Amino acid sequence: MGNGKALKEWASAVKALEAGSQIFIMRKGGIVEETRDFQVESNDFFLYPTYEHQRKELLKEQYRGIIDETLVNWSAQDTHVTINSFARMVEDIEVSDQEKLNQLFPFHIWTENFTEERLKWKRKNPLHIMILRVYTLNQPIQIEIEQAYIGCKSWIQLQALVPDDSGMTPVLNEEEFNAQVAEIKRTLA
Numbered sequence: 001m002g003n004g005k006a007l008k009e010w011a012s013a014v015k016a017l018e019a020g021s022q023i024f025i026m027r028k029g030g031i032v033e034e035t036r037d038f039q040v041e042s043n044d045f046f047l048y049p050t051y052e053h054q055r056k057e058l059l060k061e062q063y064r065g066i067i068d069e070t071l072v073n074w075s076a077q078d079t080h081v082t083i084n085s086f087a088r089m090v091e092d093i094e095v096s097d098q099e100k101l102n103q104l105f106p107f108h109i110w111t112e113n114f115t116e117e118r119l120k121w122k123r124k125n126p127l128h129i130m131i132l133r134v135y136t137l138n139q140p141i142q143i144e145i146e147q148a149y150i151g152c153k154s155w156i157q158l159q160a161l162v163p164d165d166s167g168m169t170p171v172l173n174e175e176e177f178n179a180q181v182a183e184i185k186r187t188l189a
Contacts, residue, residue, distance in 0.1 A: 011049035
């Protein structure tokens with residue numbers, strides 16, 4: 001099974017993925033080029049929630065409360081983080097123009113401002129819309145927070161085994177998931 005990679009993402013975004021209210025994340029620089037040694041085989045990864053730099057003004061109003069929810073039991077002194085979900089990247093779609101990005105607006109929790117900033121950063125690189133099939137772990141994992149996990153990196157290596165299918169449950173069933181993917185692709189077509 002190998003040790004699991006994890007992708008760090010705001011706890012509020014992880015919650016939205018776990019709730020099925022969005023099925024993709026946005027990354028600049030693409031998953032592969034982000035670090036020289038990053039292996040493409042991690043199309044499967046744990047979702048590692050981060051709490052510290054969440055900013056309410058970057059989330060649509062109806063989702064801002066999620067940030068407070070994520071912070072209820074959180075403290076900067078925490079020694080462990082709980083991981084509740086696992087994701088498989090189903091598709092990586094590149095978006096280079098603002099208009100296309102705006103059409104995706106109904107499908108995610110972010111404000112237009114946020115997506116615009118994301119697209120403008122490192123202008124020559126497209127924005128990667130990574131469509132994820134998200135699974136809830138039947139047994140959440142408690143991970144000790146290591147120094148190596150802290151800082152501005154997207155990817156971390158966890159001492160946790162990648163779960164097999166019987167150890168997790170898809171957030172959306174096949175039909176719902178495929179319908180959403182089709183909808184997103186239609187929007188971007």
